[in-house]
Amino acid sequence: MQNIDVLITNATILTMDQSNTIVGDAMDEVGFLAIENGSISDIGSMKDCHYNSDNTIDANNNIILPGFINTHSHLIAALGRGMGDESFVNVSGKAMDRFPNRLRQFMNEETCYISSKLALYEMQLSGVTTTVDSQIALKGKEGNFNGTIDALHESRIRAVLMRSSVNKTDFFEQQYHDDILTARNETERLLRLLPSPLIELGIEAMALHRLEQPLLKELIQIAQDNDLMFGMHLAYSQDAARDPLERFGKTLLEFLDELGAFNSEFIGYHPVWLNEKEIEIAKNKNIGFAYCPVDNMLIGTGTANLHTLEKSKIGLGLDQPNDSHNFFELMKYAILAQRTIPKNFDYGNPLLALQLGTIKGARAIHKENLIGSLEKGKAADFIILDQKSSLLHPITGMISNIVLAGSPALVNDVFINGEQIIKDKKHLKWNEADIIQDINRIMKHHIKVDFQKSFEINK
Numbered sequence: 001m002q003n004i005d006v007l008i009t010n011a012t013i014l015t016m017d018q019s020n021t022i023v024g025d026a027m028d029e030v031g032f033l034a035i036e037n038g039s040i041s042d043i044g045s046m047k048d049c050h051y052n053s054d055n056t057i058d059a060n061n062n063i064i065l066p067g068f069i070n071t072h073s074h075l076i077a078a079l080g081r082g083m084g085d086e087s088f089v090n091v092s093g094k095a096m097d098r099f100p101n102r103l104r105q106f107m108n109e110e111t112c113y114i115s116s117k118l119a120l121y122e123m124q125l126s127g128v129t130t131t132v133d134s135q136i137a138l139k140g141k142e143g144n145f146n147g148t149i150d151a152l153h154e155s156r157i158r159a160v161l162m163r164s165s166v167n168k169t170d171f172f173e174q175q176y177h178d179d180i181l182t183a184r185n186e187t188e189r190l191l192r193l194l195p196s197p198l199i200e201l202g203i204e205a206m207a208l209h210r211l212e213q214p215l216l217k218e219l220i221q222i223a224q225d226n227d228l229m230f231g232m233h234l235a236y237s238q239d240a241a242r243d244p245l246e247r248f249g250k251t252l253l254e255f256l257d258e259l260g261a262f263n264s265e266f267i268g269y270h271p272v273w274l275n276e277k278e279i280e281i282a283k284n285k286n287i288g289f290a291y292c293p294v295d296n297m298l299i300g301t302g303t304a305n306l307h308t309l310e311k312s313k314i315g316l317g318l319d320q321p322n323d324s325h326n327f328f329e330l331m332k333y334a335i336l337a338q339r340t341i342p343k344n345f346d347y348g349n350p351l352l353a354l355q356l357g358t359i360k361g362a363r364a365i366h367k368e369n370l371i372g373s374l375e376k377g378k379a380a381d382f383i384i385l386d387q388k389s390s391l392l393h394p395i396t397g398m399i400s401n402i403v404l405a406g407s408p409a410l411v412n413d414v415f416i417n418g419e420q421i422i423k424d425k426k427h428l429k430w431n432e433a434d435i436i437q438d439i440n441r442i443m444k445h446h447i448k449v450d451f452q453k454s455f456e457i458n459k
C-alpha cells in the first residue's frame, strides 16, 4: 500500500479523455482517483487500488467529472445583475448600456473584489474550476485589478486574468482610456502581483473598434514579449464583422493574422459572424474560441455555428450572464441553440456539450496538457456530482441527464489542484451571508432601488 495526499474511492469516473473512458458504471464496478502534489497520480478500478491516505474520501458511487472550464467571463460585471436586461449590442457601443456608465465609475478595488467574489462563488458552486476573465483596464484605477486578484486568490480557482485595453470608446470618459506606456507598466506590475501559479495574466485588446491601431499593435507585442495569452472580443454582431472589411478591406482574423496576433496563444470570444476564410485561418493557427450561447442570446447578436467550427479549438464561456453563473445551463443551451440555426436542427448532442465544457474548453485556452480530462499527470481539478439526486435517474442516459437535466444543485464537491473548495455543497473559503452583506452595503451607497421603476444610480 502506498500512502498518498488524497484518495477518492468508490466513484464512477467520467474521464473525458480521448476515448471518453468511463471508470466504473455506477451500478457495481467503481473506480478510484489518487492525488499527489495537486496532480492525478493514478486512476483506475477499485480492484487495482493499492493506495491509502489520511485524506480518503468515499465518493459513495457518486459521479466524478473534470471541473468545468469557463473560457470567458467578466467577474467585475456581476454587480450589474438586474440592470439593462433590455440591452442589445451594436458596433458603436452606444446601445451597450448593460453595465451603465455610472456603475462602471464606482468600480474600485473594493467593489471589484466583492463583484468578483459573487461571480466566483456562484461559478465554483456550479462546478467551474478554471475561468478566463476579461477585465477592462481603467487608467488611474489600477487598484481595481488588486481587488479582483484578491478574490481569485481566496477562491483558489485556476484563472487567466486578461487585462483588457480600450482607448476608443464612449463607455467612459477619456481620462480612463488606456495608453501604451500604462499598458507596459501595468503588465509588469500585475506580473509581479500574481500571488500563486494558479493565476496567470493575459493581454486583451477588447475589440477592434474600441482601440486605436498603435495601441493594438503594442498589445500584441506585449503578449509576445511576456509569453502571455492574447485575447479579443470578435465580431459578435454583423456591424462589428463589417467594420474591418470597410476600414481595411480584410476580415478581422485576416487582419489580426497579418499583425502577428496569433504568434501568442489566442482566445477569441464570440465566434458568431465569421466567414469561410476566417474559419480556415482558425483551423491552421493558434486560435481558440469562446462560444457564449446564453449571453449571445441575451443580447440578441446571433449564435455561433458549431458545425462549421468543429475543426477549431472551441469551448464555452459564461460571459456576463444576467441570471447566474450556471454552467449546466450553458452546456444545455450550447447544443439547444444549435438546433435553432437553419440546417443545424440535428447537430450536436449531450456528449458534445460536456466535451465543450471540459476537454474542448481546455484546448480552446491552450491548456489541454494540464486540465480538461482526468488522466495521470494532469491537475487534480474535478467535481463530484450527487448520484442520489432524482435529476440523474434513471441512470440509463448518464451524460444526457447531466447536460439536459443537471443543475448546480448536483455539485456536491469541487477540488482544484487537489484542494477541496466545495464540500457537501458548501463553499469552504467563503460564506454566502457575508457576500450578500457586502453587496448590500456597497449598493446602498450607489443605487436607489425602486422596484416599480427599476433603479436609479446615485450621482
Ligand SMILES: [Zn+2]
Pocket (backbone or CB within 6 Å): 072, 073, 074, 134, 233, 269, 319, 320
Ligand atoms: Zn465579453
